[in-house]
Amino acid sequence: MKEFKNFTMNFGPQHPAAHGVLRLVLQMEGEVIKNADPHIGLLHRATEKLAESKPYNQSIGYMDRLDYVSMMCNEHAYVLSIEKLLDIDIPERAKYIRVMFDEVTRILNHLLWLGAHALDIGAMSVFLYSFREREDLMDCYEAVSGTRMHATYYRPGGVARDLPTTMPKYEKSEFKNKDEIKALNHNREGSMLDFLKDFTSRFPECIDEYENLLTDNRIWKQRTVGIGVVDASRAIDLGFTGPMLRGSGVNWDLRKKQPYEVYDKLDFDIPIGKTGDSYDRYLVRIEELRQSNKIIKQCISWLEKNPGPVMIDDAKVAPPNRDNMKVEMESLIHHFKIFTEGYCVPEGEVYAAVEAPKGEFGIYMISDGANKPYRLKIRAPGFAHIAALNEMCKDHMLSDVVTIIGTQDIVFGEIDR
């Protein structure tokens, strides 16, 4: 009988564990991977080039669609870069709202990651649990912006509107009677902040539930411990950021090291791993869920006490009040100008980065003084991570590829741009 030793295998681009459209060309020796060549770009939409042909504000919506599971963090980096170029400072309340929603976004992202990662490795039920909590946070997104995912909520100069005083409620249907509806709506009677507050008080127990399912689970450990190990110096050299870097034991988080908005006023810790394997990165992300919950709590208590404007009072950047627009000539002109031509940003170049759930999400923007960016470069954390896939997969088994793709928290929206 003929014996085959080496062969080439195609993984994806249509594969449920590929998290989108990853095509991997694997050189195998039996079941062991000798070389992995990721082919990306199947979701390339030239976001950067599109942004060059649109006024600044019209590209905010594109940012949501980059890393489509951490929408508002992407918007954050984009509006930060514009604000840096314009040299404007936003109201304190808007800063707290942004930080709060950044952390809501982090929880959303990590919950999706946790569910999908566990599902890939063979633990079905975690997915159901994590999506239960995601639904509540999606409702918060919907309450402030009108959409569940692609919010376009952050704007240069603040946020689009203040937090709503009511939450959308479940309505009576033929499938649910009055009592059931009442039970579903019990935490939706107050404002959005009350709803979120209720969520933060419930959430730590939910994290315990996920941990009960996974942390000491024998199969989970067999699939993640010692898989995809990257030591600290390699992680830095490979351009890792976020949990991928912290899992290798490097204490680096932009929220602490280069604080933006109001992170320097908040109390939270940065978890770091030891061994740099997939299990440590799992532990880091679980702890980040707890820390994000803590940050949201602090933001809620500040926001409850401090009402105020959420957008700067600068008619050249922020659209005018709708009531004024109906009666004032000036406001009407400003409104017309902002929504047709946009605003011109002073010449210069700037790099603004935020600690997105996946790592450092940066925007490098060059302006030549026009109403459109001259060049926009998106520095996506996932791009550097997947570039290291070959190194992380080498000499692992085929089934470990799935673990490694999962632990890198890959989303193709941001990698392919």
Next chain:
Amino acid sequence: MKKIIQNSLEGEYEIESEADILTLRVKKDYLLSIMNSLKTNEELLFNQLTDICGVDYSLFGKPEWKTKEVTSSGYSRGIKASSHGRIKFGETVDALNTEDRFCVCYHLLSIKYNRRIRVKVYINEDPQILPSVTSIWSSADWYEREAFDLFGILFENHPDLRRILTDYGFIGHPFRKDFPLIGNTQIRYDPNLKKIIQEPVDIEPRVLVPKVIREKK
């Protein structure tokens, strides 16, 4: 920061700007030696390469209509399209800057000292060639492939310089300013030939807002 750079960096460079991040302008011949000392010098230790970005400066500072001169000519002022977003297949953008057209911009991060620095190299020759920094930072590998794919900048001694984001067999470098936003070709399945064929695009450019530069009063 500026002082540390001046004390510890050897080689030819000039400081281009300090507004946002300290920006060094380096000549191509000195790129590798300066990058090496940025990484290894004890005072600097820029051990992470955050990003590499290609830039095409050919339309820098060129608006599609001038706000000072043409206010009397009414609606017609923004009609003539000259940017990549508003030209069609086969048309060319007018008035290209040819000097210092291409630039590669490196963002470095020092984790120990919590500092960032930006290094810019302008390329004047054609074809555009730069030495690769993959031997200094591993993360440069894919970033350089991206700059090659989108801008056509070649990196000498890169281990595997292939296209990365565009399709297999793509022609042209799409992020250059003379490449139309709607692209050059489109793909469809031809039922008669029973294969996928490429043909010139028939999409109309749809960018409506012209590029305007207004000076601050």
